[in-house]
Amino acid sequence: MSDVLDQAVLDVLRSLSAPGEPDVLTEVLQLFMVEVPPRLEKWRNAWAAGNIQAVHRSAHSLKGSAGNIGANAMFAVCKELDEKSRAGDTGAIGSLVDALGVEYGRVQAEIERLLHT
Amino acid sequence: MVPWQVLVADDEPVSRTVVGAMLKKAGYPVLFAPDGEQAWQHLSTDDPPAIALLDWEMPGLQGPEIVQRLRARESSTPTYVILLTSRDSSADIVQGLRAGADDYVTKPANEDELLARVNVGTRVVQLQTALADRVRSLEDALANVKALQTLLPMCAYCKSIRNDQNYWEKVETYFTQHSNVSFTHSYCPNCYERFVRPELEALEDARAAQERQRRR
Numbered sequence: 001m002s003d004v005l006d007q008a009v010l011d012v013l014r015s016l017s018a019p020g021e022p023d024v025l026t027e028v029l030q031l032f033m034v035e036v037p038p039r040l041e042k043w044r045n046a047w048a049a050g051n052i053q054a055v056h057r058s059a060h061s062l063k064g065s066a067g068n069i070g071a072n073a074m075f076a077v078c079k080e081l082d083e084k085s086r087a088g089d090t091g092a093i094g095s096l097v098d099a100l101g102v103e104y105g106r107v108q109a110e111i112e113r114l115l116h117t
Numbered sequence: 118m119v120p121w122q123v124l125v126a127d128d129e130p131v132s133r134t135v136v137g138a139m140l141k142k143a144g145y146p147v148l149f150a151p152d153g154e155q156a157w158q159h160l161s162t163d164d165p166p167a168i169a170l171l172d173w174e175m176p177g178l179q180g181p182e183i184v185q186r187l188r189a190r191e192s193s194t195p196t197y198v199i200l201l202t203s204r205d206s207s208a209d210i211v212q213g214l215r216a217g218a219d220d221y222v223t224k225p226a227n228e229d230e231l232l233a234r235v236n237v238g239t240r241v242v243q244l245q246t247a248l249a250d251r252v253r254s255l256e257d258a259l260a261n262v263k264a265l266q267t268l269l270p271m272c273a274y275c276k277s278i279r280n281d282q283n284y285w286e287k288v289e290t291y292f293t294q295h296s297n298v299s300f301t302h303s304y305c306p307n308c309y310e311r312f313v314r315p316e317l318e319a320l321e322d323a324r325a326a327q328e329r330q331r332r333r
Contacts, residue, residue, distance in 0.1 A: 032131050067224060
């Protein structure tokens with residue numbers, strides 16, 4: 001059992017499925033895999049272009065996605081990015097760029113594992 | 118309980134889907150809006166959703182702006198607004214509530230807390246709806262009372278009343294049409310002496326006269 005995704009959150013998502021309806025957990029995880037990569041790309045572009053407002057907006061939205069699937073470590077990085085970019089602290093953001101990539105990679109691997117088992 | 122419709126407005130698809138699934142599981146019909154403009158389109162109709170969960174930060178219109186617009190409109194049954202916010206500083210929450218939101222939920226939403234707060238919203242909506250219905254029926258009753266408080270032209274001799282269309286109507290007809298009053302016909306003791314007794318006596322005399330003629 002991995003702790004990349006919070007088991008309690010996954011259990012809640014699984015319990016939301018209505019009988020005869022598609023599984024909510026599967027739906028949400030698939031949505032995450034479709035929605036997050038382009039926003040991560042957008043975030044990297046904004047950071048490369050030095051557009052701090054766009055960096056903040058993207059970090060904020062990524063934080064929401066991570067929080068909703070119980071990706072606690074990725075959520076923590078996004079939360080810090082959200083706060084630092086709101087404050088305009090570019091030095092702190094630079095040190096978090098790699099961390100976000102690493103955390104996203106772990107989440108992605110875990111989701112793939114969950115969806116294919 | 119009436120299943121009040123709930124609007125979920127959030128630009129972040131994962132959050133929108135999760136919050137929507139929580140509400141659907143609890144039996145609420147759910148409407149979705151992926152941005153502030155579309156949320157406003159749902160809320161500015163003649164029959165807006167009873168409860169709205171609005172994300173604080175959305176492209177286009179943001180949550181507090183939508184609430185301000187909503188509160189500027191006159192309504193006897195205003196939409197109950199819960200702000201969805203990942204900000205947890207009390208200054209932000211105060212700003213949202215000042216703008217006219219009824220409550221807030223921090224993201225990511227906890228299922229039990231979210232539903233408890235939405236249930237509070239349904240209680241408020243139910244009370245407001247019942248109150249608005251009561252006010253409407255009282256207003257109708259008051260309009261009827263006012264109609265009967267005007268000067269009515271009445272014929273001094275036959276007591277007919279001239280109605281708004283300039284026709285003379287019997288008192289009974291007029292009041293039956295303009296109020297919930299209906300009449301049963303009877304007579305008072307004075308009129309019994311003045312009209313009924315003489316009529317009965319005349320009938321009795323006529324019958325006696327007929328009897329006498331028959332015997333002859």
